[in-house]
Amino acid sequence: MTHTSEPDETTPAVVVHLDALVDRARTLVAAGDRRVLGIAGTPGAGKSTVSDALLAALGADAILVGMDGFHLANEELMRLGRRERKGAPDTFDVDGYVALLDRIRGGHAVYAPRFDRDLEESIGSAVLVPADVPLVITEGNYLLHDDFGWDAVASRLDEIWFLDVDAQERHDRLVARRLSHGHPHDEAVAWVRDVDEANAVIVERGRDRADLVITVTDAPPRNAGHHEGASS
Numbered sequence: 539m540t541h542t543s544e545p546d547e548t549t550p551a552v553v554v555h556l557d558a559l560v561d562r563a564r565t566l567v568a569a570g571d572r573r574v575l576g577i578a579g580t581p582g583a584g585k586s587t588v589s590d591a592l593l594a595a596l597g598a599d600a601i602l603v604g605m606d607g608f609h610l611a612n613e614e615l616m617r618l619g620r621r622e623r624k625g626a627p628d629t630f631d632v633d634g635y636v637a638l639l640d641r642i643r644g645g646h647a648v649y650a651p652r653f654d655r656d657l658e659e660s661i662g663s664a665v666l667v668p669a670d671v672p673l674v675i676t677e678g679n680y681l682l683h684d685d686f687g688w689d690a691v692a693s694r695l696d697e698i699w700f701l702d703v704d705a706q707e708r709h710d711r712l713v714a715r716r717l718s719h720g721h722p723h724d725e726a727v728a729w730v731r732d733v734d735e736a737n738a739v740i741v742e743r744g745r746d747r748a749d750l751v752i753t754v755t756d757a758p759p760r761n762a763g764h765h766e767g768a769s770s
Contacts, residue, residue, distance in 0.1 A: 548745065548746060549700075549745060549746045549748070549751045550751070551702035551751045551752055551753040552750070552751065552752050552753070553752070553753045553754075553755050554752050554753070554754060554755070555754070555755055555756075556588070556591045556754060556756070559588060559591070559592065559699070559752070559754070560591070560592060560595040560596070562750075563575060563592050563595075563596060563600070563673065563675075564596065566672075566673050566696065566697065567596065567599045567600070567672045567673045569672075570672075571645075571672070572642070572643065572645050572671070572672055572673070572674065573672065573673050573674070573696045573697075574639065574642060574643060574673075574674045574675075574676060574694060574695050574696055575592075575673060575674070575675050575676070575695065575696065575697050575698075575699070576675075576676050576677070576678075576681040576691070576692075576695040576697065576698040576699070577589055577675060577676070577677040577678075577681075577698075577699050577701065578677070578678065578679065578680075578681040578682050578698055578699065578700050578701070578741070578744065578745075578748060579679070579700055579701035579702070579703070579741065580679065580701075580703065580708060580737070580738035580741045580742060581625065581679060581708070581712055581734040581737055581738055581741075582703065582707075582708040582709070582711040582712040582715070582734065582738075583701040583702070583703045583708060584701050584703060584711075584754060585677040585678070585701060586677065587754075588677075588699075588701065588754060589602050589675050589677045592675060593675070596673065598671070599671065599672055599673055600671065600672075600673040600674070600675055601665070601667055601668070601671045601673075601674055601675070602665075602674075602675045602676070602677070603638070603642065603650040603665060603667060603674055603675070603676045604652065604653060604676065604677055604678060605630070605635060605676060605677065605678025605679070605680065605681065606653035606660070606678060607635075607650055607651030607652050607653050607660050607661075607664075607665070608630045608631045608632070608634050608635040608638075608651065608660065609624065609625075609629065609630055609631075609653055609659075609660050610629055610630060610631060611659060611660070612624070612658065612659060615629055622733070623733060624658075624733070625679070625733060625734065625737050626733075626736075626737055626740075627680050627683055627685060627686045627688060627737075627740060628686045630680070632686055632687035632688055632690075632691075633687060635691070636687070636690045636691060636694065638650055639676070639691065639694040639695075640694065642667060642674050643694060645669060646669055647666065647667065647668050647669040648666075648667045649662075649663040649664075649665065649666055649667070650663075650664070650665040650667055651663065651664055651665070652664035652665050655715075655719055656719060676695070679737060679740075679741045680740075680741065680744075681695065681698055681744075682698060682700065682741075682744025682745065682747045682748060683740065683741070683743070683744050684743075684744065692747065697749045697750070698747070698748045698749050698750075699748060699749065699750045699751075699752060700744070700745045700748035700750070700751045700752070701752060701753075701754065702745070702751055702752065702753045703753065708738065709730060709735070712730040712734050713726050713727055713730050716729060716730065
């Protein structure tokens with residue numbers, strides 16, 4: 539699918555329940571051949587939460603390959619003078635990510651890297667993508683970005699969902715995440731303010747190129763047989 543539309547106004551988010559997203563993902567699985575689903579959004583938007591819910595519901599029919607596995611190593615970021623901006627668009631191996639997506643689309647068994655948040659480093663060949671898995675989910679900040687080579691990503695994905703989240707909720711989630719990994723409070727707040735929020739502004743620029751812009755709710759669907767906004 540080609541994602542080239544540029545609406546004049548920001549695409550409004552549709553409020554959906556996770557069940558609706560599971561149904562939509564099952565439609566991709568039912569297509570018969572391998573499909574690749576992208577889940578994009580700012581840091582702290584809930585990409586991992588949605589991905590985990592899809593994986594739990596779909597079982598052996600889906601597997602996750604995270605964009606974060608292509609973070610450049612801290613040693614390389616220091617050499618480039620970008621360590622303090624880790625997570626910015628130019629701190630990833632974008633060409634490597636695109637090449638992996640091409641291999642995934644080929645339907646062969648491949649190994650993908652995984653980002654370890656405790657180590658803050660990527661672990662190569664940590665995720666096996668079996669040849670018979672019909673749906674590969676990939677999540678990350680820059681799936682809809684159009685600079686530093688990221689513009690090559692969207693054409694490798696069959697659908698891209700953009701997760702919209704309240705700015706204060708995003709901030710609180712990000713601070714809590716860094717605290718959970720042992721960072722001092724002042725450092726956690728400073729990183730979120732100076733790095734994560736700056737990256738969020740960049741990520742938001744791509745939302746209008748998504749197939750679906752959504753705010754995910756835990757509230758039960760109003761109509762058990764109908765999932766508003768996520769049908770197509």
